[in-house]
Amino acid sequence: MSTAQWLQQTSTLLECKLVDDLIEQFLQTLEDELGLFDSLLLTPSVDGRYLQPVKPTSTGLLKVDGQVSWNVTDFQHPFAHVLQTAKPMVLDYYSLAYWHDNPQFAAFISGIEKDHSLFLYPLKQNGQLLGVLCFALDSSRSLLQRQDWQQYSEVFIRHWQWLTSVADQTGQACQLTDSIAEIRDEMTLQTNLTRLSSELVGESSEMDKLRKDILRGAGTVLSVLVQGETGTGKELVAKAVHDYSSRHKAPFIAINCAAIPENLLESELFGYEKGAFSGANSKKVGLIAQAAKGTLFLDEIGDMPLSLQSKLLRVLESGHFRAVGGSTELHSDFRLVAATHVNLKERVNAGEFRRDLYYRLNQFPVTVPVLKSRLSDLPQLIRHFIGRFNRHHQAQITGIRYEALSKLTTYHYPGNVRELRNVVEYACALTAHQGEIDVSDLPTFEEPSCESSSGSELEGHEYADIGDLKEAVAQFERNVIRTRINRFKGDRTKAAMSLGLPKRTFSHKCLKLEINE
Structure with missing residues (x-):
């Protein structure tokens, strides 16, 4: 090769932007120009203790696999001598026999024959x-x-070192960028957790986990299923998922599936065309369409009729739906958050809820803890509700006495946080201006033993006479609701609160069970 050709090869070498491409170009040029049968580059490991081949395999005379390496302090192979002396070494076929005691090196040179030599050249x-x-x-x-x-x-060598230096600097810059991004994400997370703690009050580990789950769920595009007992604040959780998501500027549309009669729920969700049914005097846009670009919250999803569940599943899968009485397909891009106080898995097994819809809803489950599992949050919750009462009613209740707080901590709260809020608001209404809530301001709590004793009266022979379980359950609910309404002298709000039910759900049950008291 002439000087001009070497210069041309050098120019090509300097055009390489990646270390692997540079090494491949370098070795290929040497093999072509020097008439080599094979070539290989060995480089030190990160800790400098081993020599490792840059090319994992070789199809020539030098037999290499991806796992082979040579200890730099093991002088049973010639590489250690070259490293030690920093001088080239030429080994003919007979000289190589001296190094056969090293199994790895013997395998390495197994392809070399009598008319071949091994040339080792240190790069420094x-x-x-x-x-x-x-x-x-x-x-x-x-x-x-x-x-x-x-x-x-x-x-x-010079270009190799330069590319390696650039790669190291780029790697350090990427690490720095990643570190800055992690710090920024952590700061955002802590800021959002602090903001969320003013909406979902409590410092217990259960509430800390709940807030983190909300933010994780909000950061995804998955459907969220909020599960928890009645009164735990499932709608607050659903609203928080919306508020901290990328859809927070779009509408948050909520509907309680248990509070709307079955024959009206479909038209509420999908909308209807004028004349679709008796009373449809004008066109109505459904909640699914209203939730476009935002979030649709279906509360008490466990009470949705089976016939409607299949239609909801289709909307979730495709985004397409048809209004009642409509002839054209509509589309809505919304994020679904559903909530239920019942065990949907049990309803699936009982054939009362579609299995495919359950898995579609349960992409990101969030469980809201009951109040009795986090009674340590009670003082903070009570202060929060007192402040809320003061703002709404221009009152100045200063706090709660220790005896009253002590009594509140002994209650089991079947209605959870909603019941506690009602209790505090009731007590605030009876508390003097600029005074503190006292024991005398608290309502009379129903003892748990009352529930258990009434339940024990139903055990035994009465169960043996049941022939229609569905009707028996309905009759039991009817008796309980009537008893509570009578106890509170017709005040359905207090009756619903005592049973841990939202007022809308309570009203729907009264309508369904034909309770007119």
């Missing part, structure tokens, strides 16, 4: 050893006297 720059070149070549050839390829190797 400013006293630093960067690697070892291994050439398998014809024994008659001598490379030590040629300066052209050695000068070419020096250019390779």
